[in-house]
Amino acid sequence: MTLTVYGASLSPFVRKVRVFLAEKGEAYKLEQVNIFPPPDWFLEISPLKRIPVLRDENEGAEATLPDSSAICGYLEKKFPAPALYPADAFAFGKALWYEEYADSDLAGNVGMGTFRPMVVNRMMGREADRETAEKTMAEKLPRNFDYFEKEIGSKTYLVADSFSIADISLATHFVNLAHAGFRPDEKTWPNLTRYLAGILARPSFAACIEEETALLGKFGL
Ligand SMILES: N[C@@H](CCC(=O)N[C@@H](CS)C(=O)NCC(=O)O)C(=O)O
Incomplete structure (x- = not known):
């Protein structure tokens, strides 16, 4: 197997790359890396100390690439x-924008505001911080949900009527939100809820979710 993804399966950015590879039908090996703290060898291939990193042995022994966006662009x-970026120029730009929005603002709110307090805390033997998570759900995430509710409207996919990097980038954070025990309210955000049900039911996402749910079960979560 020539492709290796370094990372932890509960990371939304690692999942983004895994779903991308699954949709492409490409086999890969997942090598778990604990980033709290990362080992020295990993810092050599990830200067920002982040997961994921991809290794492609086909490109030479030293061919590694950090950052989920760089990795997905490379894999495309x-x-x-099948194409996972739109061919049309403006649709391509929109897909990159949705990816950026999801990877930055949404990722921060879900990750730091719900997943870390509810899941990472407990995996590390600490108490869950439900107060922080509920405050994030009440005060920060509604702005993100409102934006996507409007952008999605009656669509099945975010951009150009077909499944793309934009859908992968958005939906991956809702897996972490669900692991933390939260989801957007169906009555307030019906478009977003319907859209997510379709995207997350794809075999690429479903396989990750099943594996992660089993992992969380081992921690009693
Ligand atoms: N822009 C990066 C973000 C990756 C990222 O933030 N990964 C988190 C895990 S979900 C991480 O490695 N955090 C460790 C740290 O920030 O020290 C990407 O898209 O790959």
């Missing part, structure tokens, strides 16, 4: 079919 060039 290397394995063009």
